[in-house]
Amino acid sequence: xxxxxxxxxxxxxxxxxxxxxxxxxxxxxxxxxxxxxxxxxxxxxxxxxxxxxxxxxxxxxxxxxxxxxxxxxxxxxxxxxxxxxxxxxxxxxxxxxxxxxxxxxxxxxxxxxxxxxxxxxxxxxxxxxxxxxxxxxxxxxxxxxxxxxxxxxxxxxxxxxxxxxxxxxxxxxxxxxxxxxxxxxxxxxxxxxxxxxxxxxxxxxxxxxxxxxxxxxxxxxxxx
Amino acid sequence: xxxxxxxxxxxxxxxxxxxxxxxxxxxxxxxxxxxxxxxxxxxxxxxxxxxxxxxxxxxxxxxxxxxxxxxxxxxxxxxxxxxxxxxxxxxxxxxxxxxxxxxxxxxxxxxxxxxxxxxxxxxxxxxxxxxxxxxxxxxxxxxxxxxxxxxxxxxxxxxxxxxxxxxxxxxxxxxxxxxxxxxxxxxxxxxxxxxxxxxxxxxxxxxxxxxxxxxxxxxxxxxx
Numbered sequence: 001x002x003x004x005x006x007x008x009x010x011x012x013x014x015x016x017x018x019x020x021x022x023x024x025x026x027x028x029x030x031x032x033x034x035x036x037x038x039x040x041x042x043x044x045x046x047x048x049x050x051x052x053x054x055x056x057x058x059x060x061x062x063x064x065x066x067x068x069x070x071x072x073x074x075x076x077x078x079x080x081x082x083x084x085x086x087x088x089x090x091x092x093x094x095x096x097x098x099x100x101x102x103x104x105x106x107x108x109x110x111x112x113x114x115x116x117x118x119x120x121x122x123x124x125x126x127x128x129x130x131x132x133x134x135x136x137x138x139x140x141x142x143x144x145x146x147x148x149x150x151x152x153x154x155x156x157x158x159x160x161x162x163x164x165x166x167x168x169x170x171x172x173x174x175x176x177x178x179x180x181x182x183x184x185x186x187x188x189x190x191x192x193x194x195x196x197x198x199x200x201x202x203x204x205x206x207x208x209x210x211x212x213x214x215x216x217x218x219x220x221x222x223x224x
Numbered sequence: 225x226x227x228x229x230x231x232x233x234x235x236x237x238x239x240x241x242x243x244x245x246x247x248x249x250x251x252x253x254x255x256x257x258x259x260x261x262x263x264x265x266x267x268x269x270x271x272x273x274x275x276x277x278x279x280x281x282x283x284x285x286x287x288x289x290x291x292x293x294x295x296x297x298x299x300x301x302x303x304x305x306x307x308x309x310x311x312x313x314x315x316x317x318x319x320x321x322x323x324x325x326x327x328x329x330x331x332x333x334x335x336x337x338x339x340x341x342x343x344x345x346x347x348x349x350x351x352x353x354x355x356x357x358x359x360x361x362x363x364x365x366x367x368x369x370x371x372x373x374x375x376x377x378x379x380x381x382x383x384x385x386x387x388x389x390x391x392x393x394x395x396x397x398x399x400x401x402x403x404x405x406x407x408x409x410x411x412x413x414x415x416x417x418x419x420x421x422x423x424x425x426x427x428x429x430x431x432x433x434x435x436x437x438x439x440x441x442x443x444x445x446x447x448x
Contacts (some may be wrong), residue, residue, distance in 0.1 A: 051367075051370070055327075055367035055368060055370055055371045056327075056331055056363065056364060056367040057367070058331075064319075066316060067315060067316050067319045069319045069320065069322065069323040070323055070327075071322075071323050071326035071327055071330060071331065072326075072330075073326035073329075073330050074319070074322040074323040074325065074326040074327075077301070077322050077326075078315075078318075078319050078322055081315075081318075082315075091291060091302075091305075091306075092290060092291050094302075094305075095288075095291045095293045095298070095302050096293065098293065098295075098298040098301050098302055099293040099294055099295050099298040101298065102295035102296075102297035102298040102301075102329065103279075103280075103294075103295055103298075105297075105326065105329055105330040105334075106295065106296075106297050106329040106330065106333065106334075107280055107282075107295065109330065109334065110329075110330075110333065110334045110337055113334055113338075114337075114338040114341075114353075114357060117338075117353060117356050117357055117360060118351075118352075118353030118356070118357070120356065121351075121352040121353045121355070121356040122352065123351050123352040123353030123354075123356075125349065125351040125353070127342075127345075127347050127349040127351060127354070128342075128345040128346065128347040129338075129341060129342030129345045129347030129349070129354065130347075130351070130353065131345070132341050132342070132344065132345040132347075133338060133341055133342070136341060139280065140280060143275075143279035143280045143281070144279060146275070146279060147279045
């Protein structure tokens with residue numbers, strides 16, 4: 001595999017740094033030891049060219065030779081299908097990883113995101129809808145707590161499923177949402193202690209710090 | 225591929241009939257012309273054995289020879305990797321399908337579900353969190369409207385991505401949520417007019433109707 005190019009945002013404010021979803025792709029590429037280069041799109045002006053490639057105006061996008069795809073989950077499965085260290089090649093092991101990949105993005109993150117969106121809006125009004133959303137989230141966390149009390153990684157050994165599940169739980173960083181789910185918190189701690197995560201995080205933070213420096217430079221601002 | 229067994233619920237009330245997620249698997253299997261048998265678990269008593277297989281107590285589960293996996297999205301990718309009619313075998317075509325698979329489950333459905341959960345709780349309180357959730361959903365629908373105005377199917381021809389995206393939009397059946405997004409509504413109409421969808425829907429409805437008959441039979445109720 002050659003010519004991997006990761007597209008991310010040119011600049012973001014401080015608060016999403018460390019959480020922009022290019023992190024998931026960087027993490028997988030570090031786990032696999034695959035080199036990549038970085039391109040950027042402006043976060044301020046997500047113009048027609050970017051929207052034609054990504055209908056929600058988001059990042060990351062990965063270019064792999066003549067293949068270009070968006071959605072961090074899709075990118076990780078794409079890499080996993082070519083890279084046994086990220087996902088086993090045998091159909092049984094692969095199915096187990098896929099099962100947990102979708103549990104992360106379609107069962108856990110789906111339940112986590114409404115809570116984070118309400119928290120970000122500084123809204124804790126206890127409406128019936130909010131109660132239902134919180135009950136839904138607690139059910140998902142209880143399910144994952146039972147699973148993670150029995151194993152270090154979701155599918156026998158570390159895989160792309162762990163990147164997606166741990167990063168879904170990272171939505172709760174800085175909150176007490178996992179306080180009653182110590183196995184889930186322990187899992188996040190274990191995943192984020194991995195050298196590949198630490199390198200990916202440092203690289204994302206360095207990318208945005210370099211953008212700060214470019215904006216501040218007398219030669220003129222980059223297009224953020 | 226032989227011995228496909230779909231596990232679904234023994235019985236559900238009227239309102240989720242036609243929407244239980246075994247429908248996605250039935251639909252894919254009909255598109256591919258793959259025969260399958262059905263097993264059931266009790267919806268009332270999702271006991272330890274079921275929870276050991278599915279941490280959220282949900283269906284569907286697919287057994288394919290010695291492989292058993294849950295999560296409808298994972299099951300569809302598992303089938304797609306073996307069945308070119310559901311997902312192309314070439315890496316470029318496959319990546320395009322995967323991109324839309326994850327757009328369905330992690331971008332569109334993630335935004336749709338909070339709205340449906342609040343509607344189900346009969347809650348339309350305009351809190352800041354609810355406003356943010358609705359804005360998030362509208363952004364996703366606007367993105368998909370632009371895509372679906374230009375094509376019949378997401379990835380060149382019908383694929384598992386269309387099953388997942390159309391079924392995510394079906395969460396809005398009986399609401400006016402897609403009224404301002406006619407290309408999205410037209411896409412759902414086009415997808416659900418397919419003979420494979422119609423067969424899958426009829427089979428799910430017949431399954432639960434048969435359970436009604438068993439419960440009503442003098443010989444005694446099934447364990448629902």
